Amino acid sequence: MKKHKIIQILLLIIALSPSILMAQAVEKNSLSLNLKYFNDNNITHHLLVQAKSKIDGKFQTIPNITIQFYIGTEADKRNLLGKRVTNDRGEAIIEIPPTAKDAWLKSPNQNFLVVSTATKQFEAGQGDLAITKAKLKIDTAEGKMITAKMVALVDTIWKPIAAVDVIVGVKRLGGILNANETQTFPTDSATGGVIAEFKRDSIPGDQNGNITIIATVADNDKYGNLSSEMQVPWGKKSLYMTNFDHRTLFARRGHSPIWLELLAYTIVIAVWSIIIFLLFQIKKIKKLGFE
Amino acid sequence: MENLAENKIVLDLLPQKFGKQGQIWVVCLLAICAVGFYAYCRQLYYGLEVTALRDYASWGIYISNFVFFVAISLVGSLITAVLRLTDVHWSTPLTRIAEIIAVSAISFAGLIIIVDMGRPDRFYNLFTHGRLQSPIIWDVIVITTYLFISLLLLYFPLLPDLKIMIAFKDKNGKWLQKLYEFLGSFWKNKPEQFKITDKAINILSITIIPVAFAIHTVTSWLFATTYRPGWDSTNFGAYFISGAFLVGAGGVLIAMYVFRTHYKLEKYITDDHFDKMGKVVVLLALVYLYFNINEFLVPAFKMKKSEEEHLMGLFTGEFSPIFWFAISASMLIPILILVFKKGRKPKWSFFAGILVVVGSWFKRFLIVTPTLLHPFLPMHDVPKNYTTYIPTWEEWAIAGGSLAGALLVITFFARIFPIIPIHETIIETESHEKA
Amino acid sequence: MKTNENSRREFLATTLFAGAALAGCGGNPFTPDEVADVKPSGEMVKLLSVDGEIIEVDKAFLKPVPEMPSVPNSEARVGIPGKKFAMVIDLSRCKSVKKCQSACNHMHHIHPGQNWIKVYPMQESEKTAPYWQPTTCMHCDEPPCVKVCPVDATFKRKDGIVLIDSDRCVGCRFCMAACPYSSRVFNWEEPQIAKEIADKPYSCETSIPQKKGTVGKCDFCPDMVRQGGLPHCVSACPNGVFFFGDILEDSVTNGAETFRFSDLIKDKSGYRLMEDLGTKPSVYYLPPVNRNFPFENNEGEKK
Ligand code: SF4
Numbered sequence A: 001m002k003k004h005k006i007i008q009i010l011l012l013i014i015a016l017s018p019s020i021l022m023a024q025a026v027e028k029n030s031l032s033l034n035l036k037y038f039n040d041n042n043i044t045h046h047l048l049v050q051a052k053s054k055i056d057g058k059f060q061t062i063p064n065i066t067i068q069f070y071i072g073t074e075a076d077k078r079n080l081l082g083k084r085v086t087n088d089r090g091e092a093i094i095e096i097p098p099t100a101k102d103a104w105l106k107s108p109n110q111n112f113l114v115v116s117t118a119t120k121q122f123e124a125g126q127g128d129l130a131i132t133k134a135k136l137k138i139d140t141a142e143g144k145m146i147t148a149k150m151v152a153l154v155d156t157i158w159k160p161i162a163a164v165d166v167i168v169g170v171k172r173l174g175g176i177l178n179a180n181e182t183q184t185f186p187t188d189s190a191t192g193g194v195i196a197e198f199k200r201d202s203i204p205g206d207q208n209g210n211i212t213i214i215a216t217v218a219d220n221d222k223y224g225n226l227s228s229e230m231q232v233p234w235g236k237k238s239l240y241m242t243n244f245d246h247r248t249l250f251a252r253r254g255h256s257p258i259w260l261e262l263l264a265y266t267i268v269i270a271v272w273s274i275i276i277f278l279l280f281q282i283k284k285i286k287k288l289g290f291e
Numbered sequence B: 001m002e003n004l005a006e007n008k009i010v011l012d013l014l015p016q017k018f019g020k021q022g023q024i025w026v027v028c029l030l031a032i033c034a035v036g037f038y039a040y041c042r043q044l045y046y047g048l049e050v051t052a053l054r055d056y057a058s059w060g061i062y063i064s065n066f067v068f069f070v071a072i073s074l075v076g077s078l079i080t081a082v083l084r085l086t087d088v089h090w091s092t093p094l095t096r097i098a099e100i101i102a103v104s105a106i107s108f109a110g111l112i113i114i115v116d117m118g119r120p121d122r123f124y125n126l127f128t129h130g131r132l133q134s135p136i137i138w139d140v141i142v143i144t145t146y147l148f149i150s151l152l153l154l155y156f157p158l159l160p161d162l163k164i165m166i167a168f169k170d171k172n173g174k175w176l177q178k179l180y181e182f183l184g185s186f187w188k189n190k191p192e193q194f195k196i197t198d199k200a201i202n203i204l205s206i207t208i209i210p211v212a213f214a215i216h217t218v219t220s221w222l223f224a225t226t227y228r229p230g231w232d233s234t235n236f237g238a239y240f241i242s243g244a245f246l247v248g249a250g251g252v253l254i255a256m257y258v259f260r261t262h263y264k265l266e267k268y269i270t271d272d273h274f275d276k277m278g279k280v281v282v283l284l285a286l287v288y289l290y291f292n293i294n295e296f297l298v299p300a301f302k303m304k305k306s307e308e309e310h311l312m313g314l315f316t317g318e319f320s321p322i323f324w325f326a327i328s329a330s331m332l333i334p335i336l337i338l339v340f341k342k343g344r345k346p347k348w349s350f351f352a353g354i355l356v357v358v359g360s361w362f363k364r365f366l367i368v369t370p371t372l373l374h375p376f377l378p379m380h381d382v383p384k385n386y387t388t389y390i391p392t393w394e395e396w397a398i399a400g401g402s403l404a405g406a407l408l409v410i411t412f413f414a415r416i417f418p419i420i421p422i423h424e425t426i427i428e429t430e431s432h433e434k435a
Numbered sequence C: 001m002k003t004n005e006n007s008r009r010e011f012l013a014t015t016l017f018a019g020a021a022l023a024g025c026g027g028n029p030f031t032p033d034e035v036a037d038v039k040p041s042g043e044m045v046k047l048l049s050v051d052g053e054i055i056e057v058d059k060a061f062l063k064p065v066p067e068m069p070s071v072p073n074s075e076a077r078v079g080i081p082g083k084k085f086a087m088v089i090d091l092s093r094c095k096s097v098k099k100c101q102s103a104c105n106h107m108h109h110i111h112p113g114q115n116w117i118k119v120y121p122m123q124e125s126e127k128t129a130p131y132w133q134p135t136t137c138m139h140c141d142e143p144p145c146v147k148v149c150p151v152d153a154t155f156k157r158k159d160g161i162v163l164i165d166s167d168r169c170v171g172c173r174f175c176m177a178a179c180p181y182s183s184r185v186f187n188w189e190e191p192q193i194a195k196e197i198a199d200k201p202y203s204c205e206t207s208i209p210q211k212k213g214t215v216g217k218c219d220f221c222p223d224m225v226r227q228g229g230l231p232h233c234v235s236a237c238p239n240g241v242f243f244f245g246d247i248l249e250d251s252v253t254n255g256a257e258t259f260r261f262s263d264l265i266k267d268k269s270g271y272r273l274m275e276d277l278g279t280k281p282s283v284y285y286l287p288p289v290n291r292n293f294p295f296e297n298n299e300g301e302k303k
C-alpha cells in the first residue's frame, strides 16, 4: 500500500520534473472520497462514491474525477472492479461486475476501496468501506400489513438481526412515503422482522391500482444500504388525463383553437385574394397597354 | 391655355436632382445610417450585451421605435383611404407623401424587429415553426399584408405619372428611364385602363383601413396580452390607433413643409392645406388625449397595488420628466398652437408637427420601459445594472440609423418619382376651373 | 413459504435473462410502473448478484439508472409519460441560505449574476410579517409564456414541465414580458462556460449549454427525474424547503421527508402565487407560519 504510493509519487515527480516548480506554486486541495454500498432488492448491488473537497472553507462536490474501485483492501490490479468518472454532482456509481465473484464469496464481510490519482487541482484521494453481507426482505401479511425481515450472514448462515432501523412505505418519485405515521421501525430480536400497518388508503397506484411497497435500511454502519420492493394492489386506480393534445392557446404549433384558426385563415385568405386579384388587374392593364 | 397650365404643372412637379442642400441632407443621413450599421455589426458580434437591455427591461428603444414606425405608417391609410373615401379632395397632393411615409416606415418596422431579436439568424423559424397562437405571428402576417397593400396603393396612382416621366427621356438618366419603362411602359392613358385603376384604388382604399387598424391593434396586443401593470388594458388597441393617427398626421405636416419649401411647391401645397391638416391634427390630438385620460385616470383612481408603483413612477417618480414632456409635446402644446388660425400657418404647423412626432416617440418609450421596470415581484437577485434602463450609444445609433434610413427612402423616392401626383393634380385643377 | 420463494426466484432469473418486463411480482430490481415507462434498451450487462451468481440485466432496468444520453428533442417535447410534476415550497423553513440558488447556477452553468431561482425578501405591507420567498419557474398549467412564443421554442409538456429549446428560440423575449413571475432570464452575451460544455449538443431537458441570444429559465430538472433523482435545488437545500413530486402519485419529497401532497396542502393551507391571473402554477407555497428561523435580512450589508 505504502510502496504503491511512493512509486506513484516518484513517477509523478519524474513526469512533472520540468514543471515541478510551477506545480509546487499551485496549492492543491485535498479530496475526500465517501464510499457507500447499496444492495438493490437482494439481486444487484452497487457502490456509490462521492468526491468532495473543501474549497474556500466550503465543502463542494467535485466532478470529473476518475475513481478506481477495488474490492478488498488493496489497490491491486486483480481487485479492480472498474473505473468511473464522477458526474456533475461529484458522484460515481459502479455495479459489482462478475469478475468480483471469487472475492465476494470469500467471507461474510467485505471491504471495498476507492482511489483517485492526483489531478492538477486535487491531491490523490482515497476512501474505504467495510460491510457485513445482509438481506432485507419485504412481504405482506393479513389485513394490509407490511412486514420486512432483516438477516445477515454470520459465517455461512443467514441470521436475523435485531435493532436495525427499517423504513417501510410506498415507493414514490424521489422518496418513500411512510406506510403510517411512524418514521422507522426497529427490527425485533427474535426474527429480525418489522411489521407496519398500511394506512395510506386510496393512494394513487397505476392503472390497475398497483403500488410498490418498499422497505429500506439507509446508511447502516455495518450493513450499508439495503432495499426490498414488492408490488401490491392496494392503491387507487389512476386515470391519466392530459390536455396535451387539446387545442389550446398554449398548445404547440398546429394545435391552436379552432375559432382562432378559422378567424385567422378567413381574414388572411380574404385579404390576400384581394391582393392577388389586384395583381391580376395590373396584368390586365399591361395587356390593354400592348394591344 | 389648358395645355400651357398642364405643362407648367408637369414641369413644376417633375422630380428634381438633389441641390447642394439635398446632397448634404443625403450625406448626413447616410452617415447616420453608417454609424447605425456599425453599431449593429457590434451587436451581431457581441450579442445584445451591447445594449442596456437586461432581464427586467428586456425590451427597450428598439421596440418603442418599432411601435413608433408602425404608428407613423398608419398615416398612409388615413390620408389616402379615409379622406379619399369620404370624397375630400383637398388632400390629393398629400396622398403620395403619406403613402411613401407608410411604405418606408412599415419596412423599417420590420427591420427593427429583426434588430431586436437575439437570434436574427433564425428569423426563418418564424415561417418554418410559426405558431398561430402567438401575437407575434399575427403581427408578421398583418405587417407583410399592409406593406403589400401600401405598395399597391403607391403604384396604381403612379401609373399615369410614369407615362409623363417616360416622355422626358433626355432629362432622366439611363437607369431611371429603364426603371420608369419597366414600371409603366404599358400605360397608354386608355379609358379602360383608367377604369381598372380607379376601381383598384377604390378597392385598396377600403381594404387598407381594416388592415391598418389590424397592424396597430395587433402591435398593441403585443403588450396588452400580458399581465403587466400599464399594459393590461382593454383600451390598448384604440389607444394605440388614435396615437398612431396623431403621429402620422404630425409626420405629414413636417413632410408637407419640407417638400413645399425645398421643391418650391407653394402653389400645390398651399396654406389652405396646412390649415386643414392643422385642424385634423387638433382633432386627432384631442382624441388621443381622451384615450390617455382613460388610460391613466381610471387605474390611478383605483391605485391597485401592482399599478401604483408604475403610475407613481410616471406621474411624480423617475419617469415623470419624460412623461410630462411627452404629454405636453405630443398633445397639449400642438393643440394650443394649431387651435389658432395663425398657428396653422406653415411655419407654426411645421413646429407643431415636430413636437407631435418627437413627443410621440418618447410616448412610445414610456409605453415600453416603465412597465417592464415595475414587475409584479420586486426586482431582486440581479446585478445592479439590471434594475435600470439607460440606452447605450449602440442602441441610440441603431435606432437613429433606422430613422435616418426611413427618411432616406422617402428622400430617394422623392428624387425618383413626383412626390405630388402630377396626373391627379391636373385633373383636379381642370375640374376646379370648369366649376 | 419456501417453495413460494424459490419459484419466485426462478421466475425472476428467467425474466431477467430475457430482459423483458415483468409485472405482478415482487422482488425485482425495478418498479413495475417504471417498467411500463422504460423500454428495454436491448443492451445487456453481466453483473454479480448479491448471492454471488452471475446474472444478466438489461441496462435500462438498472436501478440507479446509469448516465443516459439525453433524450432526443422530439421526446423532450412530449415529456415523461404518466407523470405530472409539482413542487411545494415551505416558506416557514426558509432562511435565505441560497444553497438552492448556487446549486442551480452551478449545475446549469448560469451566467454569473443571473439566477433562475430567486429568493425574495417579502413583506406585503408595513405591519405584516416579513419572510423569504424562493421562486422557480412556476411551470404554469396555462403558461402565458408559451401562449406568446412565436416559434414553439418554449413549450408545455405532458408531464406539466415548461421547457425551452435554445436551438429554436429566436430571442424575441416576448415570453419574458408575458411571464408575471419574472422567472425568465436572457443570454445577453456569449455564455461563459467551459468549452467542452459549450460544445455539447443542446438538450431541452438539461438546458445545457445555454446559448447566446436565447432565453433560459428553471426547468424542474427533468434529466434528474429521469435518472430517478430530484431537482438540484431540492437536494441542495439544507433546510428541506423544497419538495418535489408527482401529483399523480400524490406525494412530494425533499429527499429526507416524504409527504402525501394532498394532506400537506390541506394541513398547512398551501397556496399558489398570483392565483388571480389564472396561470395555474405547478408550484405551491406553504405559508410562513411557525417559522424555523427569524427573518434576518443582511443582504444589504453583504454587498
Ligand atoms: S412561471 Fe413564467 S416562465 Fe414559468 S411557466 Fe409560468 S409564465 Fe412561464
Ligand code: SF4
Binding pocket: C148, C149, C150, C151, C152, C153, C154, C164, C168, C169, C170, C171, C172, C173, C174, C175, C176, C214, C215
Ligand atoms: S424569446 Fe425564445 S422562447 Fe421566448 S417567446 Fe421568443 S422565441 Fe419563444
